[in-house]
Amino acid sequence: MGTVIGVDPGTALLGYGVIEDCEPPRPLAYGVVATQPDRPMAERLLQLYRELDQLFQRYCPAAVAIEQLFFARNVTTALAVGQARGVVLLVSAQRGIPVVEYKPAEVKHAVAGYGRATKAQMQEMVRLLLDLPVVPQPDDAADALAVALCHLQMSRFERRLEERGGGGLR
Known part of the structure; x- marks a missing residue:
């Protein structure tokens, strides 16, 4: 697969994480x-x-892996995040890079094994899976790495399914 970039979009802080697809990532x-x-x-x-x-x-x-937009309450924040997402989509499209979106629960399940994992649990799993000495900071960077890890997990699973003739998930 090569390299995947996970993005946690925002207009104040946009988190990114670049991971090479190898074993371990x-x-x-x-x-x-x-x-x-x-x-x-x-x-x-x-x-x-x-x-x-x-x-x-x-x-x-x-x-490029990105979390699907979901905001139940704050419309202003949702609009700002949507604008930042648009920039991510534009840069990706201009460079011919596919963008894959994941639901927050999918990211949590792929990284922590539990779809309702806490932020602290997710950050610790990112640290462990990437063999980092400390939890990545700020939170936006850790979140972006989590989305990238999710994509690697899902891609590997889809490849295994395709190898067995079962088709992909998406």
């Missing part, structure tokens, strides 16, 4: 793109675009 980079809240939204989105494009150029991912 190897983290290549993780962190956040931080924008200034006092800047106009158009400038913030342009910054996200430019920094993501550089990241994608550097690591040439085979896929």
